[in-house]
Each structure stands twice: as structure tokens, then as C-alpha cells.
Amino acid sequence: MTWEVVVGLEVHAELSTRSKIFCGCTTAFGGEPNSQVCPVCSGMPGSLPRLNSAVVEYAARLGIALNCEIANECVFDRKNYFYPDLPKAYQISQLYAPICSGGFLEIEVGEASKKIGIREIHMEEDAGKLIHNSQSGETFMDFNRCGVPLLEIVSLPDIRSGAEAAAYLERLREILLYLDICDCKMQEGSLRADVNLSVRRCGSSEFGVRTEMKNLNSIKAVSRAIEHESVRQIALLDRGGTVTQQTRRWDDTKGESYAMRSKENAQDYRYFPEPDLPNSALGESWLARILENMPELAHEKRERYAGEFGISAYEAKVLTGDRNIAGLFEELASLCGNPKEAARLISGELMRLMNASSILPEELNIDASKLAKLVVLVTEGKISRDAYKETIEAVFTQNVDPGAYIAQKGLLMQSDDDAVMESVLAAINDNPEAVADYFLGKEKALTFLMGKVMKKLGKSANPIAVKKSMEDRLQCIGGKK
């Protein structure tokens, strides 16, 4: 009997707006407990929320990137439940009219591409953090994260495997980073995924009973948890058992999940429209302005790089792996006028240097104009490939001025000047046997003669120019014979 795995993902993305969703407190990560709170986000009696318009813009940007319909009104609801990390005992969220609905995200699975439906994206506020002291048995509340804006991105149950889930999350992460709305640090919790999973017999159109899995703090954990949970459910059903609708917690260290609560204990959140925030209209001109300012996304860049510049799929992927790298590439390509060479430099030499020094792509800070100068020099044959690499490394590690560095190290090649000609003539005159061998068709003779020239001229000799000059000279001699 074969089973099909059906997965839907609920992803929470913490937005990187400077201030919180309903007050002016900073959203910075890692502050002293309760140092980033005010009467509003700590829910003091009489305080009221006021909407940070940047959050709505960020949500709309993501909605556009995920091909969603954007609502023409901003409407919030209250989700009521008691928990110590929620100081108002309700979360301001969107139930009845989410800001974005009905979109899709295209992922690549092997060679094929697949559209994963997006049911909705809604805005809400994050809760605080509880810090347990296991020795004293005390629990402390840190409200710094209360009111940090979140987007919840809810997919349709279109995902069929851990690999597809990983591809979905990778692509979503890439989009969030390109839109510059979330820093996507799963370890810090700024991107979190919950997995809804059920299995059904292949060919069936009915859904099975699903479980929800929480506490997945890496993409790898998501795909492992999916594989593990589908095996668990299938084994259960194969034995003639039934799946219980429940919430499970994934333990990544142990590689297994355990039940947290079942449906019977499900809470009634008593949602109702948030009376403190009037519905606000999102005008067409507002949306038009956001559309106008939409950045080019990674997959769009990849298509353009391949089409416009003829760059390979591999290089395009490396270049767009991070927004910072893509930006560097585009600047470099336009400064040096040679996109292919620029792509080669970044995806080759620069990546190697970054790996070697453990610099992350988003951290790379290098002067594109310095690199552009080097690309021009190497393509015009003014410096050798070796000198090119050496100077790139010097720019990368010490931010040297490439012109000064080349001059100081004597790396500029002598190509067409008298020095080359003089050395060529000297080599020919000094080695008549080799010249004779050359005319007898011995290839090694040319190498030998060139070696003499290179030795005399040193590193600055341009081998291409030396070879050309030598061949011209020898041809003149041959012509006379």
C-alpha cells in the first residue's frame, strides 16, 4: 500500500522594521530583559495600540512577491488566550480579513518546477519570552519581543515531502531577504515554521487526520521532522491504528517528536474585531507606490543574468545566493563592462576567499571599483592571471589600491614596447641552434626561446605579447630564407 504525504507550512517571519507593530519601542534583538518595553507593548491598563505603517508595507511587499491579492482595507482581530508571555492576554492578529490572500510560490524540485499555493499572509504581534530558572524553580518574563511585528505565511497543503518543504523554505527565505523585510535567522527565531502533516492513500482526494509540529528552528529540522512524522503516521495506519489530531513538539537533538496537546484541549480563542484599531483603507496609489518600489527578486535576477549576459546557471545561482553578492556583481559588471568576467571573478576567486576566511556573503564589503579596474587590466592583457588573483586577494584582505599594489610589485606586463623586442632579438641572436630547430618544426624550440625572454624580463613580461613578438620575428627570418 502506498501513501502520499500532505504538508502545509505556517511560517512566522519577524519583520525587521525599526520599531514594533503597535508602539515606538525598538525591535533590536538581544537587549537586557524588559529594556525595550513601554505601557503599550507591556499591555498596561489604558494603553492603546497604534499601527506602524511600515509593517503594512512590508506585508504588501511580500504579498506581491508571492503573487497574492492585496486587501483594500487593513483589519485586525483579537485572539484571546491566557499565557504569561502575552501581557494583554490577547494577541492582535488578523483572522477575518488577512492583508494578503490567494498566492503561490514556485519551487524547483529536481529538474521540474512546482507551484505551492499560499492561502494567506497576515500581520500580528509577537509575544514575549519566558525564562525559566530550573534551580530556583522561578520563571521570569521578558517582554522585549512583545509587539515585534510578525507575518504569518500560510501555505496550502501542496507540499509532498521534506525536500519540497525545504525548497519552499529556501525560496521563501530568499524572497524575504531580497525584500529586506526579515533577517531570517531561524536560530534567533526571526523565521519559524510549523508543519501541518497528514498522510493519505495515493490517489485519494480526501485529507487524512493531521498533526501540527512546532519548535522547528532550521530548514533541515523541518525536512527531518517531516520525514520522521510521515514514517510515524504511515506505520500507525499500516498497523490499523488511527492518527490523533494533536500538536507535537519536535526535538531536533533526539530526532523525534512528542505530543504536546490534543484537539480536545484546543482553545477557543474568542476572536473578534479589534476595537482599538479602526479599519484603514489601503488606497490604489499606496499599492502602486509599493509596486513601483519592488526590488528585483533572486529568481528574476537569475533569469536576467542568463538571458542578458549568457551567464551559466551555476554562476547565476552563486551570484544570487545573497542580495549583497548580487548587488556587488551588478555594480562590478556595469563598471567593468564585462559581466561574464565579473561573474567569473565573484563566483570563483571571491567565493574561494570568502570560504577560506569564513566571511558570510551578507557580510562581504569590498570596493567594486577596485575589482573593476583589475578586470579591465586582465582582459586587456596588462596583467597576468596570476597577478590578477594575487591583487584580488590583496584587495580582499587588505583593501589595497590595486594600481599602487601592481606598480609596487612590478606586476604590470611589458607587452609591445622596445624592451620585449630587444629581448626577443637577443634571444634569437644568442641561440642559433634553437632557431634552426624551430624551423625544423620542433615546438620545444619556441618554448625555449620564450623562456630566455621571460627570464630576462621577469614577472612583468606578458607571455602573450612575448610569444607574438617572437613568432613575428621568426616569421620575418623564415620569410627571408
Add this chain to the structure above:
Amino acid sequence: MHDMSALELSAAIMAKKIGVIEAVDAYIDRIEASDSRLNAFLCVEKDKARAKASQIQARLDAGERLSPLAGVPVAIKDNISVEDMQCTCASNMLGGYTPVFNATAVERLERAGMIVIGKLNMDEFAMGGSSETGVFGAVKNPWDTSRVAGGSSGGSAAAVASGEIPLALGSDTGGSIRQPCAFCGVTGIKPTYGAVSRYGLVAYASSLDQIGPIGNNIDDCAAMLSIISGRDDMDSTCVLESPFDFGQEACPQRLDGIKIGLPRNYFDAGIAEDVKSAVMAAARELEEAGAVVEEFEMPLMDYMIPAYYIIACAEASSNLSRYDGLKYGYRSPNADTLQGVYRMSRSEGFGLEVKRRIMLGSFVLSSGYYDAYYKKALQVRSLIKDAYSSLFGRFDMILSPVAPGTAYKIGENAGDPLKMYMGDIYTVSVNLAGLPAAALPCGFGAKGMPIGFQLVGSAFSEGKLVSAARVYQNRTEFNKARPGGEAL
């Protein structure tokens, strides 16, 4: 000094006839002398008030012109945040809680040079119409201390009526400013929803609550309302672009051309005869001043109380969830688990009426009941709004009673919540529709207790209401009568 209006007091202070500290001391003396009888004040902050008073005096001496109410003492209902003063909402639940911020309305009063001298008693979390449900005991009516002061802003109305304070802030969710004004014979305004910032008002029902002034006459109230009204970045529902400017009319006497609607069915059943005749007399007075008074049938009357209680309790059940025993206020000493802290703190910390409303509200929001109750109530609310807006196509304002009777005996209705709720019949629809209303004294009933009427206007028509109220008060003496035979 106690026979001056607030505006007159400020003028005397500006003219250096009275010092600010002198005024503050005089009112504090008055409170100390009479409040043990009335129980209107929950706290009096003498030292803070005197310190503020000397600051204001210094600024006035330096030539600063703060406002027409500069130097006047004011007291604040205890559900409105004043930085560094208790804010109990007359509940055990908020025992020991001290706000770290000022409500916007308080901030504006202080900026205008008014001196906050204390906090006023009320029904617990503003839930009630008699100021009996608070944990600190009932507020007594200055006209007859065996009777209630009305509620929930009973402390505010009683303090003004007894001359303990010239002006007070109250809040009105379903009649909580107007009804105690009527019961105590003072003047109050429930502003249009969105005219005054709710920031710092401890929420009972967010879509209905408004802060408003209670005073001895409409001019004092209007002066205070113009100070506290107007847009506030801290409250997104506060939309009035700029503060009200009610101008300075010198003793207007006429209301020519003004059309006033009189809801015939408000006077049919359930209303006391003395209230009915006093309110009718007020209508005749305005007619004599030139207004055209016309009767009409108020629609949806049977639905007003149910819709109000469903919506108000639903919002309250959510608003009051934050009092969980963890962060501030009361925590049960008997609990040893998290669930226990929640359940026991809330069971022990809240009073009966508050718990009744939280349970009612939680019920109507529960899945399976939401559509039948909450959603239906919202539909009724929008019908009521529509009804009012078509009425304001015909009338400039509507004149009606505030309450079906005069102040009853303390404890008389305490065991009968439905009877209490029915007492709100003339006031709640005004909140459901978000409209402004002014409550004005218009006589005395069979038992010698004050009677009030209200003028209800279209949204943001406070200017019209204030003008009509000025005419009425210029032509009558009811607002000048004071308990104990003292004339103000």
C-alpha cells in the same frame, strides 16, 4: 470660593484675587470636611497637588496664559491614569497598581494649568449604574446620603454636586457620565466617540468608552471639553481634527430655527411621572426659546439594551483578561500553579458584577455562539446608527430623559441586575451610535431628588449641543441649586 464656577475661579486666580494654592487648599479642606459622608474620593493627593499648584502659580506670575481653567482644581475618575497616583478602578484587582503614565486627557488638563487633587470613586471597572459595585463602598448622593449617586461616574458627579471639586473627569460607556449627573443634579457631556483620546482610560468597552467633563454648568464643561478634545497619536480611534472651540456667547437666550426631536415612546411605559413631567417641561422651555419641538417614534427600542450588553461585555471580557495576577495588582496567595494563579486571582480579585459581565462576554464570543449573539448585536448596532442618522436629517438634536427614575436607595436594586440594566434604556443607544450628548439638570422629583434630561446630537455636533444647553441654563436655575439648600 465654592460659589464660583470653575471659569470664574480661574478668572479670579488670573486677577490675583485668589492664589492657586489657596484654591487647592480650600477644596481639599472641603473634601476633608464632607467626604466621609459621601465617599466620593478614593484618594486625595494633597502634597502633590500643592506642589503642582505652586508651579502653576509661578508660571501664571511669570505672565504665562495657560487656559481659561488655569489654576482650577480637578479630580479624576479612578479608571483614568494619572502618573504616580493609584488607579484602582474601584477594584481589588488593581490594588497597589500605580500607572507610570498620564492619560492624554489628564496630560492636557495639566498642560492647561489645572491641578489634579485626587481620584474619584466609581462602579468597579465602570460596570454599573449606581456606584455601589466598587470595592471601596457606595458613593452617597449629596442630596440624600441614603440614596445612590448613580454610576458609574458616581464619585465624579457627587463630588461636583457637593462642591468638593469644581470640575471632574468621568467616563461614559452606556450612560456613566449622564446618569450620575442626572441623579446628582449636575451637568455633563458625553462626547462623540473619537472626540477625546481614550489613551490612559482603563478600557471597559473600547468601542463605546469616552472620557468627558462633569461640572456645575455647561460653560465649565465646554471649557474642559475643548481642552481635552482633539486628535491624539496615542489613540487611533480619536479622529477629531482639532479641539472643539465653543466660542464665548454672552448669555444666549434664543434657539430660533433649531429643530428638536422628542421620542414619544420614551415616555410611554417604565418612566416615573415626576421624571416625565420635568423632561417635558424642559422641552417646553426650549420651545419657548424658539426651538421647534416635534415628537417621533424611536425605532429599535427593545434591542438597545441587549445589543449594548452583548457588545460591551464581549469587549470587556477581552479587555479585562490582562488582569491575570502575574504583573500587577491582586495575586491570590492561595494559588500554587499557573492555572491556579489565573483562576483564583480573578475569582477573588473581581467583584460579582464584573465577573457576571466577563462571563457573559466570554459566552457571546465563544465559537458556536458568536454569530447568534455578538454578530447579531453588531447588526443591531448598525441599524441603530442608521436610525439616528436618518433622524438627524430631520432634527438638529434629540431631547430625552436620562434615566427612567430619580436616585434610588442604596442597595435597593443591587440584587436585580436586569432592573439595573433597564435603567440604561435612554442612554446606551447614544454610545452604540457613537454620538455626543449633554446631560442637564431640569428639576426635582417627588422625593426631592434631582432630575436630568439629555440633548443628543449628530456626531461632532457638540457645538450645537453646547449652544442649546447654554440657552437652557440661562433661562433656568436648576443647575444652580445645591444640596443642603446652598445656592451656587
